[in-house]
Amino acid sequence: MTPLLQVRDVSHFYGARIGCSDVNFDLYPGEVMGIVGESGSGKSTLLNCLAGHLPPDTGEVVFDTRADGPTDTVTMSEPARRMLSRTDWAFVHQHARDGLRMSVSAGGNIGERLMAVGARRYGDIRAQATDWLGRVEIDESRIDDRPSAFSGGMQQRLQIARNLVTGPRLVFMDEPTGGLDVSVQARLLDLLRGLVREMGLSALIVTHDLAVVRLLADRLMVMKDGYVVESGLTDQVLDDPQHAYTQLLVSSVLQV
Amino acid sequence: MTDQAYNFAYLDEQTKRMIRRAILKGLAVPGYQVPFASREMPMPYGWGTGGVQVSAATLTPDDTLKVIDQGADDTTNAVSIRKFFERTAGVATTDETDKASVIQTRHRIPEMPLREDQILVYQVPIPEPLRFLEPRETETRKMHSLEEYGLMHVKLYEDVSQHGQIATSYAYPVRVSGRYVMDPSPIPKFDNPKLEMDAIQLFGAGREQRIYAVPPWTQVVSLDFEDYPFEASKADHACDLCGAGDSYLDEVITDDSGNRMFVCSDTDYCRSRRDDGHTGRLAGDAT
Numbered sequence: 001m002t003p004l005l006q007v008r009d010v011s012h013f014y015g016a017r018i019g020c021s022d023v024n025f026d027l028y029p030g031e032v033m034g035i036v037g038e039s040g041s042g043k044s045t046l047l048n049c050l051a052g053h054l055p056p057d058t059g060e061v062v063f064d065t066r067a068d069g070p071t072d073t074v075t076m077s078e079p080a081r082r083m084l085s086r087t088d089w090a091f092v093h094q095h096a097r098d099g100l101r102m103s104v105s106a107g108g109n110i111g112e113r114l115m116a117v118g119a120r121r122y123g124d125i126r127a128q129a130t131d132w133l134g135r136v137e138i139d140e141s142r143i144d145d146r147p148s149a150f151s152g153g154m155q156q157r158l159q160i161a162r163n164l165v166t167g168p169r170l171v172f173m174d175e176p177t178g179g180l181d182v183s184v185q186a187r188l189l190d191l192l193r194g195l196v197r198e199m200g201l202s203a204l205i206v207t208h209d210l211a212v213v214r215l216l217a218d219r220l221m222v223m224k225d226g227y228v229v230e231s232g233l234t235d236q237v238l239d240d241p242q243h244a245y246t247q248l249l250v251s252s253v254l255q256v
Numbered sequence: 257m258t259d260q261a262y263n264f265a266y267l268d269e270q271t272k273r274m275i276r277r278a279i280l281k282g283l284a285v286p287g288y289q290v291p292f293a294s295r296e297m298p299m300p301y302g303w304g305t306g307g308v309q310v311s312a313a314t315l316t317p318d319d320t321l322k323v324i325d326q327g328a329d330d331t332t333n334a335v336s337i338r339k340f341f342e343r344t345a346g347v348a349t350t351d352e353t354d355k356a357s358v359i360q361t362r363h364r365i366p367e368m369p370l371r372e373d374q375i376l377v378y379q380v381p382i383p384e385p386l387r388f389l390e391p392r393e394t395e396t397r398k399m400h401s402l403e404e405y406g407l408m409h410v411k412l413y414e415d416v417s418q419h420g421q422i423a424t425s426y427a428y429p430v431r432v433s434g435r436y437v438m439d440p441s442p443i444p445k446f447d448n449p450k451l452e453m454d455a456i457q458l459f460g461a462g463r464e465q466r467i468y469a470v471p472p473w474t475q476v477v478s479l480d481f482e483d484y485p486f487e488a489s490k491a492d493h494a495c496d497l498c499g500a501g502d503s504y505l506d507e508v509i510t511d512d513s514g515n516r517m518f519v520c521s522d523t524d525y526c527r528s529r530r531d532d533g534h535t536g537r538l539a540g541d542a543t
C-alpha cells in the first residue's frame with residue numbers, strides 16, 4: 001500500500017532556533033496520527049510545514065495525489081498546492097475564528113469550498129450545507145446565522161463541516177478541542193471519531209491532551225524541543241513510555 | 257498663478273507617460289489592476305482623482321470632453337471636473353454623448369451605445385472586488401493571480417440566502433475575458449450588459465492607486481448561479497419626462513404626500529428624446 005503522506009527529514013528553523021528538526025514518518029490511508037508535546041515543542045510548526053502554511057527549510061512532504069500519485073508538496077507549484085488544500089486536505093484550527101469567515105453565514109462557510117472548486121448551482125450548495133449541518137449536529141434553522149452567534153463548540157463543529165464538505169482525504173487538526181469545556185469536548189471527539197471512521201479519513205492531530213490522542217489516534221509521536229523523541233502505537237507509548245520525557249508527560253496527567 | 261502656468265491637462269508630461277504605460281498594460285491584460293503612482297490632485301480623494309488622472313493622460317487638444325456624475329451632466333462633481341479640464345487643458349466640452357470623444361463618468365454608462373472612437377473613463381472608489389470578503393491585499397492579489405474566485409460566489413450565496421435573490425444591485429462583479437474578476441465601479445447592474453461595448457473603457461482609482469481597463473469587444477460576464485441567473489434590473493416604470501421605457505431611472509420624491517416621479521438618470525439621453533418630441537407622464541408640468 002502506498003502511504004498517503006511520506007514525511008522525510010522535515011526541518012524548519014526560526015533563525016538560529018529550531019522549530020522542528022529531522023522529522024520522518026509515513027501516514028497510511030485511514031490512519032490517525034497524534035502528535036503530542038508541550039508548548040513550544042514544535043508540533044504546530046511541524047503541522048504547518050506539512051499543510052503548506054510554512055515552507056520547510058529542508059526535507060520532503062510527499063502526498064499521494066489523486067491525479068499524479070506521490071508528489072512532493074514542498075516543491076509543487078503554488079496553485080497546485082492551494083488546490084490540494086481546497087480539495088484533498090482540510091485544516092482545522094484551534095480557534096474556530098481562524099478557520100471560519102465570521103461575517104459570512106454558516107451555510108456560506110460550508111459552501112465556500114464547494115464554490116471554490118466550481119459548484120455553481122445554489123440549490124445544490126444549499127442542500128449540501130444543510131446535510132453537513134445535520135452531520136455535525138447543528139440545527140438546520142441556524143444555516144443563515146453567522147458563526148459569531150454560535151457557541152464555541154458549535155463554531156468548532158461548523159469549522160469541521162466547512163472543511164470536510166469537499167470530501168478531503170487528509171485532515172490536519174491543531175488542538176481541535178482546545179478551549180472547550182469537557183462535555184463539549186467529549187461530544188466533539190465523538191463526532192470526529194465517527195466522521196474519521198465513516199469517511200475513512202487520515203488525520204494528523206496535534207494536541208497536548210493525552211486523552212484526545214488515546215481516543216482518536218492509532219499512532220503517536222512525542223515531540224520535545226523540536227525533535228521527535230518517541231513514536232509508536234498510541235496505547236504502547238502511553239502505557240509503556242520509554243523516553244524520560246514521555247514518562248514525565250504521561251505521569252503529569254491529572255487523575256480525577 | 258495664470259492658467260498658462262499649467263501644463264496641458266494639469267499633470268506634467270512624465271506623470272502622464274507613467275499613467276499611459278499603466279493604461280496600456282491594463283488594456284493588454286483586461287481586468288488586471290495595474291498599480292500606478294497616483295498623484296495629489298487639487299480635489300479630495302473620493303471625488304474622482306483616479307478618473308481625472310486617467311482623463312488627463314488620455315486627453316489631446318483636439319478632444320471633446322463630457323463628464324457625467326450618476327448620468328447627469330449638471331451635478332457638482334461633473335461640473336467641477338469639466339471646469340477643471342476647460343481651464344487646465346482648454347479642451348472643448350459637451351453634454352452630448354454623441355459628440356464627445358472622451359467621457360469621464362461616475363457610476364453610470366451612457367444609455368446611447370458608444371462608438372469605437374470614444375473612450376469611457378470611470379471613477380473607481382474601490383477597485384478590489386474581493387475587498388469586503390478578504391481584507392488583506394497580499395491575499396487578494398494572490399487570489400487574482402491564482403484565479404481563486406470561489407469567494408466571490410460566497411457573497412452571491414449570502415445574497416440569495418438572505419434575500420431570496422442576488423441582491424447586489426450595483427458594483428456587480430464581472431469576469432473579464434474569462435480571466436480576471438473585476439469591480440465595474442459602482443454602476444447599477446442594469447449597466448453591466450453594456451460593458452461589452454465598442455469603446456475603450458478605462459478605470460482609475462486614485463486613492464487606491466490602481467488603473468484597469470476593458471478593451472473594445474471584450475467578453476464581460478456578470479457572475480451568477482445557474483439557478484439564480486444574472487438579471488439587469490431597473491425601476492419598473494417609464495421615464496416621466498421623456499417616456500423612455502428602456503433607460504435607467506432615478507426616483508424623485510416630489511412632495512410630502514408620497515408622490516414621486518421617475519426620470520432618466522442619463523440627462524443627455526432624456527433631453528435628446530424630449531427634443532425629438534417624446535413625452536412622458538409629467539412632461540407638461542415638470543419642464
